[in-house]
Amino acid sequence: MQFSTDKEKDLERLKFITNKAIELNPESTDAYAARALIGLQLLKTGCDTSLNDMIKSEKTGSTVDTLTIGSRVYAMCGDLKKAIDSNRSALKLLPNDTGWFVTGNLVSLLYQTGRIEEIYKLIGNNIEAKDMDNRVLAIFAFLEHQKGNKELAEGYLSRAKTMAFQEVDLKG
Structure with missing residues (x-):
């Protein structure tokens, strides 16, 4: 190429x-x-x-x-x-939103407009999905950190980083 x-x-x-x-x-x-x-x-x-x-x-x-x-x-x-x-x-x-791409876009937009409760309602227990979009995980990490749930926040952030690296590996 x-x-x-x-x-x-x-x-x-x-x-x-x-x-x-x-x-x-x-x-x-x-x-x-x-x-x-x-x-x-x-x-x-x-x-x-x-x-x-x-x-x-x-x-x-x-x-x-x-x-x-x-x-x-x-x-x-x-x-x-x-x-x-x-x-x-x-x-x-x-x-079926494979890879949570469209959902990740929506969560990002909801976060930008301060609609935090809608984010939690949209994602719910799906936050535990192994293939959750890294943007969603990063936003959850930030939100949980703000709530004082530092251990949970660190877990989400770690997963967000892992998912971001997997995307790079797949595209590279």
Whole structure:
């Protein structure tokens, strides 16, 4: 595998591809969602353009992927309520959140908005799941530390670190 040497050319190509995907299939909810997130994160198109693409994506339908992408776009554009709603909708469509990825996103958003009781209600005894998302474990570690449950907090933090390293190993 070789790394690119022309970032600007790559970004132009990415812009072309995301626009072409919509041109070829204007009813594709995935294409609009992808363009929204890629535009916001890499192409610097801004929130107005990305939010407009998310509206178009939602009009043509919703999948777990488009709702999860939408949640990220809404969060990046400062609408945490809409980000939470989109993430909750994704979880409703997802029969099994393998690796707790979508749940981890939701817990992070709930934490950012101070909705701590909702975090505990959402996770419950599932905090003991061997594959619990490292973000959830880290947040639980912090919350339990605040409550004075230092031993429990240390256990969650240790598990969070272990899970984070496992993710790196799997991706590396």
